[in-house]
Amino acid sequence: xxxxxxxxxxxxxxxxxxxxxxxxxxxxxxxxxxxxxxxxxxxxxxxxxxxxxxxxxxxxxxxxxxxxxxxxxxxxxxxxxxxxxxxxxxxxxxxxxxxxxxxxxxxxxxxxxxxxxxxxxxxxxxxxxxxxxxxxxxxxxxxxxxxxxxxxxxxxxxxxxxxxxxxxxxxxxxxxxxxxxxxxxxxxxxxxxxxxxxxxxxxxxxxxxxxxxxxxxxxxxxxxxxxxxxxxxxxxxxxxxxxxxxxxxxxxxxxxxxxxxxxxxxxxxxxxxxxxxxxxxxxxxxxxxxxxxxxxxxxxxxxxxxxxxxxxxxxxxxxxxxxxxxxxxxxxxxxxxxxxxxxxxxxxxxxxxxxxxxxxxxxxxxxxxxxxxxxxxxxxxxxxxxxxxxxxxxxxxxxxxxxxxxxxxxx
Amino acid sequence: xxxxxxxxxxxxxxxxxxxxxxxxxxxxxxxxxxxxxxxxxxxxxxxxxxxxxxxxxxxxxxxxxxxxxxxxxxxxxxxxxxxxxxxxxxxxxxxxxxxxxxxxxxxxxxxxxxxxxxxxxxxxxxxxxxxxxxxxxxxxxxxxxxxxxxxxxxxxxxxxxxxxxxxxxxxxxxxxxxxxxxxxxxxxxxxxxxxxxxxxxxxxxxxxxxxxxxxxxxxxxxxxxxxxxxxxxxxxxxxxxxxxxxxxxxxxxxxxxxxxxxxxxxxxxxxxxxxxxxxxxxxxxxxxxxxxxxxxxxxxxxxxxxxxxxxxxxxxxxxxxxxxxxxxxxxxxxxxxxxxxxxxxxxxxxxxxxxxxxxxxxxxxxxxxxxxxxxxxxxxxxxxxxxxxxxxxxxxxxxxxxxxxxxxxxx
Numbered sequence: 030x031x032x033x034x035x036x037x038x039x040x041x042x043x044x045x046x047x048x049x050x051x052x053x054x055x056x057x058x059x060x061x062x063x064x065x066x067x068x069x070x071x072x073x074x075x076x077x078x079x080x081x082x083x084x085x086x087x088x089x090x091x092x093x094x095x096x097x098x099x100x101x102x103x104x105x106x107x108x109x110x111x112x113x114x115x116x117x118x119x120x121x122x123x124x125x126x127x128x129x130x131x132x133x134x135x136x137x138x139x140x141x142x143x144x145x146x147x148x149x150x151x152x153x154x155x156x157x158x159x160x161x162x163x164x165x166x167x168x169x170x171x172x173x174x175x176x177x178x179x180x181x182x183x184x185x186x187x188x189x190x191x192x193x194x195x196x197x198x199x200x201x202x203x204x205x206x207x208x209x210x211x212x213x214x215x216x217x218x219x220x221x222x223x224x225x226x227x228x229x230x231x232x233x234x235x236x237x238x239x240x241x242x243x244x245x246x247x248x249x250x251x252x253x254x255x256x257x258x259x260x261x262x263x264x265x266x267x268x269x270x271x272x273x274x275x276x277x278x279x280x281x282x283x284x285x286x287x288x289x290x291x292x293x294x295x296x297x298x299x300x301x302x303x304x305x306x307x308x309x310x311x312x313x314x315x316x317x318x319x320x321x322x323x324x325x326x327x328x329x330x331x332x333x334x335x336x337x338x339x340x341x342x343x344x345x346x347x348x349x350x351x352x353x354x355x356x357x358x359x360x361x362x363x364x365x366x367x368x369x370x371x372x373x374x375x376x377x378x379x380x381x382x383x384x385x386x387x388x389x390x391x392x393x394x395x396x397x398x399x400x401x402x403x404x405x406x407x408x409x410x411x412x413x414x415x416x417x418x419x420x421x422x423x424x425x426x427x428x429x430x431x432x433x434x435x436x437x438x439x440x
Numbered sequence: 441x442x443x444x445x446x447x448x449x450x451x452x453x454x455x456x457x458x459x460x461x462x463x464x465x466x467x468x469x470x471x472x473x474x475x476x477x478x479x480x481x482x483x484x485x486x487x488x489x490x491x492x493x494x495x496x497x498x499x500x501x502x503x504x505x506x507x508x509x510x511x512x513x514x515x516x517x518x519x520x521x522x523x524x525x526x527x528x529x530x531x532x533x534x535x536x537x538x539x540x541x542x543x544x545x546x547x548x549x550x551x552x553x554x555x556x557x558x559x560x561x562x563x564x565x566x567x568x569x570x571x572x573x574x575x576x577x578x579x580x581x582x583x584x585x586x587x588x589x590x591x592x593x594x595x596x597x598x599x600x601x602x603x604x605x606x607x608x609x610x611x612x613x614x615x616x617x618x619x620x621x622x623x624x625x626x627x628x629x630x631x632x633x634x635x636x637x638x639x640x641x642x643x644x645x646x647x648x649x650x651x652x653x654x655x656x657x658x659x660x661x662x663x664x665x666x667x668x669x670x671x672x673x674x675x676x677x678x679x680x681x682x683x684x685x686x687x688x689x690x691x692x693x694x695x696x697x698x699x700x701x702x703x704x705x706x707x708x709x710x711x712x713x714x715x716x717x718x719x720x721x722x723x724x725x726x727x728x729x730x731x732x733x734x735x736x737x738x739x740x741x742x743x744x745x746x747x748x749x750x751x752x753x754x755x756x757x758x759x760x761x762x763x764x765x766x767x768x769x770x771x772x773x774x775x776x777x778x779x780x781x782x783x784x785x786x787x788x789x790x791x792x793x794x795x796x797x798x799x800x801x802x803x804x805x806x807x808x809x810x811x812x813x814x815x816x817x818x819x820x821x822x823x824x825x826x827x828x829x830x831x832x833x834x835x836x837x838x839x840x841x842x843x844x845x846x847x848x849x850x851x
Contacts, residue, residue, distance in 0.1 A: 078642075087816060117632055118634035135748075191657075193654045193657025194820065197650035204638055227611040227616045237612050239611045243607065245474055250604065369780070397776075406498075416775075438605070
């Protein structure tokens with residue numbers, strides 16, 4: 030007899046939870062561009078004007094008419110009269126006539142009448158004349174007005190985590206501020222009579238709380254703001270009080286520890302007391318992570334995670350991260366590079382639960398190998414030594430040397 | 441005739457710069473664990489005591505003597521007298537004798553005399569007795585004292601960027617604070633008469649400064665603190681003044697724009713004026729990025745980057761990032777997942793410079809394809825649309841369908 034009579038598969042657990050709760054972004058705020066890196070864009074940004082706003086040279090050289098240069102060669106360079114110079118930041122007002130050239134710097138505005146720029150390297154300057162040694166082709170060394178963006182083009186769409194180049198492009202279209210999604214506050218309560226905050230002297234069978242610190246980092250990495258709510262002993266009333274206060278202050282609540290079915294149902298009772306609809310899933314066929322609780326209380330998601338920190342990390346990644354990311358407004362596919370393909374260094378046997386195996390990655394002769402890290406889920410160093418996690422589906426076995434997909438930790 | 445008479449290959453440029461300058465971490469600071477995620481560890485951390493500090497159960501169940509359970513089966517369960525219960529956080533003082541069992545929760549301290557824990561799921565409790573339905577094996581469901589870490593074991597080494605699990609492990613060994621490297625301040629000055637800060641109305645042939653914002657994000661991502669120093673026009677004296685002030689305030693200085701050889705040698709002169717040994721490399725056979733300057737002034741690195749923001753990003757990644765990362769104390773190999781293997785969607789031709797091609801990644805039928813993004817290096821949207829960059833070595837050509845390694849942007 031198992032204490033979890035109704036273990037759901039991970040897929041069924043996700044489906045049940047999705048029916049009970051849909052995470053939505055919480056609101057937006059306007060911030061300056063220098064704070065925008067890494068934040069999630071909340072608005073559709075369109076170009077207010079063409080980028081560039083004028084035809085520009087991409088090289089240092091001479092603006093010319095293509096037809097004047099058609100016969101040019103190193104042996105017989107074509108002489109053109111240099112009638113002026115384009116200054117950076119100034120519109121090119123001086124028009125170019127046949128037989129003429131105008132000195133132009135990289136980024137300078139193309140003079141009217143010119144249809145190409147000859148690189149300085151392909152010219153010789155002498156006595157007010159420039160000798161062009163190569164024929165130019167139409168548009169050569171020119172970026173045309175609107176070639177990067179046309180006025181009204183969508184620059185960036187909401188749901189994107191802003192990268193350095195995105196913030197640069199926002200500046201490029203003249204923005205000083207940008208609307209981003211508010212970061213969801215995610216409360217972390219750890220429960221357990223055995224837990225002690227680091228810094229205090231441990232005695233007897235006490236251990237230091239690792240979950241507060243590990244989960245805080247994971248929450249930050251998925252776009253949330255961790256709200257550490259401390260340690261509570263295994264007392265239903267105290268846990269309920271702490272959970273209620275966290276539920277008021279935060280947009281999502283995590284309780285870590287004490288969710289094993291048995292005599293320690295403190296967390297289960299506390300989550301149930303937070304409000305309707307309450308516990309949606311209790312017990313998932315995942316290893317590690319079986320005693321996971323997925324719940325909703327008064328419109329906010331509440332998670333019961335195993336007290337074991339390795340298990341809590343796996344469950345966070347599988348069930349909490351997607352919710353925090355959605356609350357944070359992130360949308361779209363996981364980014365390329367969050368997984369790698371590797372060969373499995375030793376066979377992994379079938380399990381009755383979906384098995385999340387910590388692996389170290391090592392390249393040997395150009396092939397990436399994934400080696401399971403020894404140590405059960407109670408061993409935190411196994412997570413520190415691992416580079417990624419590979420999933421063995423329920424009932425499946427993976428042969429040595431088989432190709433596997435590894436999700437990188439921290440990616 | 442080329443204006444850069446002595447273009448160095450990227451490898452030669454790196455070697456020349458490495459001879460002139462070795463970046464070293466700048467100093468350390470002590471911070472609380474909740475601020476430590478993402479920072480670079482500056483100390484070797486050792487476990488002060490065993491982790492766990494006592495033998496612990498990994499399940500809810502009963503502490504037993506293995507020999508008592510050797511005949512147990514579902515058909516003929518072995519009865520044991522339940523003589524007590526282990527409480528979380530309390531040392532297990534009650535010893536276990538033959539024929540006895542002690543109730544133990546997940547994480548509870550193993551009582552003296554016990555050598556295994558039987559999962560509750562494999563027992564039936566009745567009238568003060570527990571009936572064990574399976575033989576236990578020695579050490580089953582136990583994590584032994586020191587199995588995660590022994591006192592004195594190295595927990596983490598300096599130079600590591602702290603991940604959530606690393607911070608958790610620091611808490612696990614009782615640490616409340618940790619010594620991390622100070623983040624290097626990297627000044628960014630952009631030069632060019634044509635540049636305008638976003639937010640002001642552009643007129644004539646002015647364009648908005650994108651480099652300040654793009655480089656700030658890149659500096660942050662590589663562990664530095666961006667120090668934006670604004671826009672300076674193409675005036676040698678003004679650029680020298682701004683560069684001197686930046687050089688005093690920061691640990692490294694970037695000047696973006698104006699480094700093309702020709703009549704615009706403002707940045708070159710300004711860098712040369714900062715102090716000895718001065719400019720080490722001017723001109724690198726890389727596309728984009730040819731007019732790059734690598735310099736050292738009074739022990740601090742100074743970089744002249746192309747004004748073109750796409751070029752500046754490529755050069756930052758190739759020549760500035762490794763220096764900022766070393767100043768930030770980061771050591772070790774790039775992390776797995778910063779590159780992916782893909783097939784090239786169209787042939788790329790040989791170039792006289794090492795070609796850094798922006799590519800979009802797309803999976804089709806399980807194969808990842810890399811498609812070069814249209815638009816020259818003056819087109820910022822090409823960087824926003826790209827997922828990564830692939831390098832075509834000098835003089836090489838890559839056939840359609842060939843396997844290439846793509847460095848992910850932002851990884």
